[in-house]
Amino acid sequence: MKLLTHNMLTSNIIKGVKNGYPLKIAATKVEEREVDYNPEFITRLLPKLDWSAVHKGAVDLNKAEGVPESMMDDYESNEDFLKTAHNILLQVEIIEGNLECPETGRKFPITNGIPNMLLNEDEVSEK
Amino acid sequence: MESKKLTKSERKMNKKISRSRQLLLKHEKIETTEEVSNMLCVYNGGLIMGNSQEKIQDLFNPHGTIQDITMVPEKPYCFVCFERQVDAEKAQSILNGFSFMNGETEYKLCIFYVSQVPPSIGPTTALPPGLILIPDFIPETLEQELLESIDWSTGVDQGNVSLKHRKVKHYGYEFRYDINNVDPSCPLNEGIPSRCLKLLHQVNDLGIVNFIPDQLTVNQYQPGQGIPSHIDTREAFEDGLMSLSLGSQVVMEFRHPKGDHLSVLIPPRSLLIMTSDSRYVWSHGITPRKSDIIPASDGKFTLSQRGIRTSFTFRKLTENAGIYMNNNQPVQDKKEKKAVFSLPRNDEDAVKLEQQHVHQVYEEIADHFSSTRHSPWPQIVQFINSQPPGSIMADIGCGNGKYLGINENVYSIGSDRSYNLASICRFRNFQSLVSDVMCIPLRPDSFDVCICIAVIHHLSTWERRLGAIQELVRILRPGGQVLIYVWALEQQRHKEKSKYLKQDKNKLDSNENSEVENEYSANNMQINSQDSANNMQINSQDSDTGSSKNIGIHVNRTEFQEQDMFVPWQLKNKSVKNAATFHRFYHVFREGELEDLCEKISDCRIIKSYYDQGNWCIILQKL
Numbered sequence: 001m002k003l004l005t006h007n008m009l010t011s012n013i014i015k016g017v018k019n020g021y022p023l024k025i026a027a028t029k030v031e032e033r034e035v036d037y038n039p040e041f042i043t044r045l046l047p048k049l050d051w052s053a054v055h056k057g058a059v060d061l062n063k064a065e066g067v068p069e070s071m072m073d074d075y076e077s078n079e080d081f082l083k084t085a086h087n088i089l090l091q092v093e094i095i096e097g098n099l100e101c102p103e104t105g106r107k108f109p110i111t112n113g114i115p116n117m118l119l120n121e122d123e124v125s126e127k
Numbered sequence: 128m129e130s131k132k133l134t135k136s137e138r139k140m141n142k143k144i145s146r147s148r149q150l151l152l153k154h155e156k157i158e159t160t161e162e163v164s165n166m167l168c169v170y171n172g173g174l175i176m177g178n179s180q181e182k183i184q185d186l187f188n189p190h191g192t193i194q195d196i197t198m199v200p201e202k203p204y205c206f207v208c209f210e211r212q213v214d215a216e217k218a219q220s221i222l223n224g225f226s227f228m229n230g231e232t233e234y235k236l237c238i239f240y241v242s243q244v245p246p247s248i249g250p251t252t253a254l255p256p257g258l259i260l261i262p263d264f265i266p267e268t269l270e271q272e273l274l275e276s277i278d279w280s281t282g283v284d285q286g287n288v289s290l291k292h293r294k295v296k297h298y299g300y301e302f303r304y305d306i307n308n309v310d311p312s313c314p315l316n317e318g319i320p321s322r323c324l325k326l327l328h329q330v331n332d333l334g335i336v337n338f339i340p341d342q343l344t345v346n347q348y349q350p351g352q353g354i355p356s357h358i359d360t361r362e363a364f365e366d367g368l369m370s371l372s373l374g375s376q377v378v379m380e381f382r383h384p385k386g387d388h389l390s391v392l393i394p395p396r397s398l399l400i401m402t403s404d405s406r407y408v409w410s411h412g413i414t415p416r417k418s419d420i421i422p423a424s425d426g427k428f429t430l431s432q433r434g435i436r437t438s439f440t441f442r443k444l445t446e447n448a449g450i451y452m453n454n455n456q457p458v459q460d461k462k463e464k465k466a467v468f469s470l471p472r473n474d475e476d477a478v479k480l481e482q483q484h485v486h487q488v489y490e491e492i493a494d495h496f497s498s499t500r501h502s503p504w505p506q507i508v509q510f511i512n513s514q515p516p517g518s519i520m521a522d523i524g525c526g527n528g529k530y531l532g533i534n535e536n537v538y539s540i541g542s543d544r545s546y547n548l549a550s551i552c553r554f555r556n557f558q559s560l561v562s563d564v565m566c567i568p569l570r571p572d573s574f575d576v577c578i579c580i581a582v583i584h585h586l587s588t589w590e591r592r593l594g595a596i597q598e599l600v601r602i603l604r605p606g607g608q609v610l611i612y613v614w615a616l617e618q619q620r621h622k623e624k625s626k627y628l629k630q631d632k633n634k635l636d637s638n639e640n641s642e643v644e645n646e647y648s649a650n651n652m653q654i655n656s657q658d659s660a661n662n663m664q665i666n667s668q669d670s671d672t673g674s675s676k677n678i679g680i681h682v683n684r685t686e687f688q689e690q691d692m693f694v695p696w697q698l699k700n701k702s703v704k705n706a707a708t709f710h711r712f713y714h715v716f717r718e719g720e721l722e723d724l725c726e727k728i729s730d731c732r733i734i735k736s737y738y739d740q741g742n743w744c745i746i747l748q749k750l
Contacts, residue, residue, distance in 0.1 A: 005540050005558045008519065008573060013566035021570060041536060044517025048573070111362050111447050112407075114549050116561040117542075117568040121478065124566055 001113055003057045004089040007049050009115065011101035011108070015125040020101055022053035023108070025060035027097035035090045042086050043076050049089075058088050140224050140235070147171075147237045151204070160242040165194070165212045167219060170237040173203040174386050177229040179499075183207065186225070190218035194416060198388050206241070215240070255381045255389055257403035259335060264398035265326070270373050274437055276320060277345055292352050292415065298343040300444065307360050307491065309342060311449045319343045319441070326371070327441060335400055336367035340441035348377070350433040353415030356382055358494055361407060361550045365443040368401040375434035378419040381409045384497045384527065384551065392421055395436075408554045410494050469677050470587070470691055477587045484693065484712040485585045486544050492696055492709055493547030497527035506739050507580060508533050510610050510746070518575040521602060523564050524582030528552030531559075537576070542567065564595045569602045572749075577602060577609040581742075584613040584713050587691070592714070593724055596747075600731045603749040608734065615743045616687050616715040625741035680710065687715050716743045 011020030051071045058064040066084055075081050099108040099115055106123070109116050133141070147170040151157045157168060172178050180198050187193055187207050191214020197206045209215040218238070225236045254260060265273075277296060298319050300309040319327070319340065327339050342364070346354070359368055372393050379399075381389045393399060401411070421431045471477035489496065507530060514520065516536035525531060525541030526548050532539075532555065541559040543549045552559035562568050564582055577599050586592045599609045618625040681692045693710035721743045722736050734746040 001560070002558060004538060005560070008521075008540060008569050009560070010568055010570045012571075013568050041517055044515075045519070045538060048517075048519055048575070109447055111445065112550060113553050114546070114559055114561060116447075116546065118544075118561055118563060119566065 001094045001110060001115055002090055003054055003061075003092060003094075004045070004049070006057050006094075006099075007053050007089075009099065009117070011099075011103070011106060011117075013117070013119060013125060014101060014104055014106055014123050017101060017103045017125070020103060022050070022056055022102065024100040024102055025057055025094060025097065026100060027061055027094045027110075029094075029096035030061055030063075031093045031095055032087075032091050033093055035086070037083065037086050039079070039082050039086075042082050042089070045089070046071065046075060046085060054085075054088060061092065061094070063088060063092060140237075143235065144223075144237050144239065148239060157241060159239040162240060162242065163212055163216050164240045164242055165209045165215045166241045167207045167209070167215055167238050168204055168241045169207055170204045170239070171234045172205045172207075172236050172238075174198050174205070176203050176234060178205070179386065180205075180388075181499075186222060187218050190214055190221060195414065195420075197390075198386065253389060254391060255383070255405040255409045257401065258381070258391070258405035258409075259400040259402065260391065260393070261398045261400070262394055263396055264371065265396050267396065269322075270396050273322065273371075273439065274373055276322065277437070279347075293349075293354065294347040296345045298345075299340075300342045302342070302344055308363050309444060309448050311444055323439065323441070327369075330369060330398065330400075335402070336365075336369070338365060338367070338443045340369065340443045342442045342444055344440045344442070345437060346440065347435065347437045348413070348433075349435055350375070350417045351415055353413035356380065356410040356412030356494070358407065358410045358547075359401075359442065362546055363445060363448040365445055366402055366406055367443070368406055369441040370399045370401075371439040371441075372397050372399065373437045373439070375436040376419060376421065376431065377413055377433060377436050378421070379411055379413055381405065381411050382498070383409050384494070386498070392419070404554070407550065474588070474590070477591055480587050480712060481585065484710055488696065488709040488711050489543075489545040490547055493527075493545055493551065496696075497548065497551050500527050500529055503529050503533060504580075504612075504739070506737075506744070507578065507610065507612070511537065511576075511578070514576050519573070520576045520578065521567075521569055521574050523567060523577060523579045523599060525549075525552060525557075525559065526581075528555050528557045528559065530578060530580070531555070531557040540569075542569075564598060565591065567598045567602055571601050572604050574602045575604060575607050577607070578611075579609065580612045581614065583611060584715060585711070587712055587714060589724075593727055596725060597728055600728055600747060600749055603731075605749050607749050609731075609747050609749075610744070611721070611747070612739070612742045612744050613721060614713060614715045615738065615741050616690055616717050617738075618686050618741050620738055678712070681713075690715050690717065718743070721745050 006023065006025065009021075009023055011017055011023055014020065052069070055064065055067055055069050058067040067088055068081070068084075072078060072081065075085075093113055094110055095113045097110045099110060100106070101108075148159050151159060151168065151170070159168060169183065172183055178198075180196055183196055183198070183205055184193065187196070187209075190209075192210040194208040194210045195206075196208075199205060207215075207218070209218065219240070222236055223238045226233055227236070228234075279294060279296065297315060298317050300311065300314055302309055319342075323343065324339065330336065331339065348354075372395055374395060376395055377393050378390050379393050381391060405411075416433075418430050418432050421429060471480050511520070511530060511533045514534060514537050518537045520537050520539045522528075522530050522539060522541045525543050528541050528548075528551065530539075531541045531552060539557065541549070541552045541557055542562045543552070543559065544561065544563055546561050549559040549561050560568070564579070564586075579595075579599050583592050583595050586595055596611065599611070603609060679689060679692050681687065681694045691712075691714050694713050696709045696711060718738075722733060722745065725731065725733055725745060725747055728747075730750050731747045732750060734748050736743070736745040738744070
């Protein structure tokens with residue numbers, strides 16, 4: 001699971017949880033896989049993300065070095081930043097570990113890079 | 128004139144055969160013969176002509192008992208071996224010149240006898256990636272010692288299980304075939320025998336795996352017995368499955384979801400280690416037959432009779448072993464399995480029904496299901512390709528991920544309720560997660576686009592179908608769009624039958640561009656009259672259990688009789704008698720029903736709704 005995917009995940013499906021975001025990451029196995037760098041793609045993606053959650057995820061993974069806490073205004077023209085973003089969002093993969101709901105502490109296992117977000121019947125929030 | 132005058136088409140056919148024959152000899156070194164044999168080369172019947180093993184099997188099976196079918200990767204031809212020469216002769220005379228469509232083009236099968244088994248049909252020396260085969264791993268004395276050490280006479284509590292097709296005994300933990308998992312909280316009395324542990328430390332010293340397994344399954348196969356193609360439960364066991372082979376040789380078949388097929392000869396006393404792709408992506412199985420084609424000393428191939436083979440398969444439980452069992456897939460005994468066969472009257476019943484007749488089924492048939500889903504659907508591809516670069520897309524119910532790699536300028540996340548299907552996506556390098564369409568763990572108002580193909584029709588109540596669509600809309604940003612496909616009750620429109628209704632059992636239709644049709648070709652190939660009889664039986668048994676309306680079982684290739692039903696799926700392969708039949712629940716939609724449902728949702732509007740090959744489809748935009 002990439003941090004970009006993590007950026008879209010929430011545990012607000014649990015009964016009583018409001019935001020459930022961002023999920024805390026406890027990783028036991030992390031890999032980096034090369035992905036073609038496409039500055040236009042990453043520039044278009046960035047405004048759709050919650051950068052503070054990207055930063056928090058990077059901290060959880062011990063990979064926050066060089067990752068700014070917030071996005072700069074001129075991010076589109078900042079090549080260094082775009083490359084950092086490309087790496088942390090697309091190349092870092094969490095293979096094994098857990099995601100943790102920030103409100104309840106409920107853990108979701110990540111196995112083989114796949115987070116299992118299924119809930120037990122009694123945990124599901126009423127809609 | 129005495130000799131019969133050939134018709135124009137006969138002359139054409141003869142020309143074609145002689146040309147194909149020359150091609151085979153020139154390029155493939157396959158010598159064909161005029162003499163009748165039990166082996167047929169089927170030109171134009173190969174994988175690149177859009178055919179599959181199932182299709183070939185379905186076509187040839189009616190003419191006699193098939194010993195083996197070999198699909199050769201990236202070739203226009205395949206091989207069919209009959210047990211009896213007379214059946215091969217019959218099949219050749221009936222099917223030679225058989226025409227079928229591959230896309231827009233019509234092709235004809237050219238079938239000739241081959242005198243000798245070509246090298247490609249024997250076991251290959253090529254192995255699937257990640258597969259390690261160590262010959263002569265143990266001496267004959269130890270082989271004897273291990274074989275004598277198994278006590279087959281003890282009861283189930285001692286790990287002995289009797290299966291229809293082979294004898295099985297477990298050590299450490301029982302592998303439960305009913306849930307395809309182990310229960311880590313219930314270790315068996317008998318752990319892995321110490322003689323084996325010594326061997327496992329030896330394996331460890333080789334540096335291929337870095338753990339000592341804690342679960343052992345001993346399988347004993349009589350000649351003629353086999354095991355259906357499968358992948359060992361991914362989340363239950365670590366990477367690195369080890370199998371020690373004792374007694375007879377055997378040829379193990381490895382199959383890739385894309386159709387590649389490798390036959391690997393497993394000699395006695397060898398150790399087979401499955402890692403990475405060979406463990407997670409390729410399925411493996413043993414064709415039930417009494418002999419194998421194996422390489423002979425002169426470089427040719429020869430037929431070798433199988434004897435009794437005993438395999439010791441060592442596995443290491445993962446942290447997540449048993450997770451579905453404890454968490455989301457409650458264990459049900461067989462009696463209970465049949466209890467839910469009437470339409471659910473409340474949410475609780477609906478969840479139960481879907482768990483048994485949707486989720487568990489997909490988990491079990493994942494690999495087979497995936498192998499029947501290759502071609503993305505044109506109108507869905509078009510929708511995905513029309514999204515601007517940098518869009519973020521969710522594919523809810525993504526199956527094997529065939530839509531996740533369509534547009535590389537779109538960031539796609541797939542979600543499926545089946546861990547096995549999500550795994551297949553993951554091994555295709557796609558982002559995937561396991562979640563339920565009723566509660567999607569994705570941020571609200573955040574996705575540019577969402578697709579949900581062939582999912583909503585698996586929900587068993589109106590409320591749940593509405594709830595699911597509400598979930599899809601919830602994750603969209605305002606202005607974002609969702610495309611939904613559901614199966615239609617109406618399989619005929621404007622007097623035009625949908626492709627699957629038109630599909631003739633005797634025709635080899637290789638066109639694969641419809642979800643429904645794919646599903647049907649897979650089903651049709653597998654179901655014979657005997658199975659339909661079984662289905663009926665299930666049906667009548669079930670009708671005893673509930674007072675409310677029972678859910679019927681759909682008969683393949685016919686129009687739907689009602690909106691709620693079970694659609695059977697039979698696991699291959701046909702040569703295994705009593706192969707498992709699974710029943711998936713479907714609610715097919717009437718014309719207008721999908722629109723009516725969507726109109727109940729206040730924060731979206733309908734952009735477009737249409738009919739596409741037996742499906743109702745809709746594009747919604749969030750307000």
